[in-house]
Amino acid sequence: MSTQHxxxxxxxxxxxxxxxxxxxQGLKPLTVVVLDPGGHIVxxxxxxxxxxxxxxxxxxxxxxxxxxxxxxxxxxNRAEQQAYFVAAAGAAIGGSLVPVPGGVLIxxxxxxxxxxxxxxGDTSDNxxxxxxxxxxxxxxxxxxx
Numbered sequence: 001m002s003t004q005h006x007x008x009x010x011x012x013x014x015x016x017x018x019x020x021x022x023x024x025q026g027l028k029p030l031t032v033v034v035l036d037p038g039g040h041i042v043x044x045x046x047x048x049x050x051x052x053x054x055x056x057x058x059x060x061x062x063x064x065x066x067x068x069x070x071x072x073x074x075x076x077n078r079a080e081q082q083a084y085f086v087a088a089a090g091a092a093i094g095g096s097l098v099p100v101p102g103g104v105l106i107x108x109x110x111x112x113x114x115x116x117x118x119x120x121g122d123t124s125d126n127x128x129x130x131x132x133x134x135x136x137x138x139x140x141x142x143x144x145x
Contacts, residue, residue, distance in 0.1 A: 006034070006106065006114040010138055011042040014106070014117055018134030019047065022122070030121035030130060033058040034106075037113050039066050047121070054120050061103030061127075062118030063096040071144040072103030072118075073128060102127030105143035106135050114140065 011034040022030045029047035031054035036042050044055055061072045068075055068089060079086040079099040090097035101124040106114045117135060119127040128144050135142040 004108045004110075004112060004114065006036050006042060008042060010140075011115075013138040014134040014140075015043050015045050016134070017137030018117065018119055018130040019045070020137075021130040021133035022047075022126075025126065025129070027122040027126050027130065030119055030127070031055055031058045032131075032134070033062050033118045034115060035059070035062045035066060035118070036115045037066065039063050042115065050121050057098055057120040058102070058118035060096045060098035060118065061100070061120065062116035063093070063103075064090070064098055065103035065105050065116045065118070066113075067093045067097065069105075071101075071105055071128075072099060073101040074145040075099040075103070076101065076124075077145075100124040101144070102131060104128060104131040104135060107141040107143055109139075109141060111141070 029049040031046040033044045117131045132142040
């Protein structure tokens with residue numbers, strides 16, 4: 001059994017890598033939220049120029065991924081197939097579920113769930129790309145779907 005957990009420094013490394021990826025791609029200002037496996041915020045950063053609702057959106061992407069055990073891209077696909085289920089799941093978890101790409105589960109090399117990253121600010125696909133880059137930059141495994 002792995003004893004690896006998501007500490008503050010690792011979460012900061014993920015955020016720095018995601019933001020660097022966003023700058024390299026020329027993305028709009030990003031907001032990055034890293035949650036531990038229990039859904040608690042470890043780090044949240046909103047780049048200058050990001051709109052006021054972005055922290056809640058990023059948290060909703062990450063929280064939804066944790067709550068349903070799949071990346072938010074898979075939640076979006078499920079919403080297209082089972083809209084009532086995803087709407088009900090969102091209500092059941094207090095509305096903190098944003099079913100579009102950008103919410104990515106974080107796993108250890110052994111496959112243990114360490115938390116999730118939620119990113120918003122650009123297109124959902126670009127948000128997801130930045131999340132994966134941040135996770136992989138911290139030498140962890142990204143699970144976007």
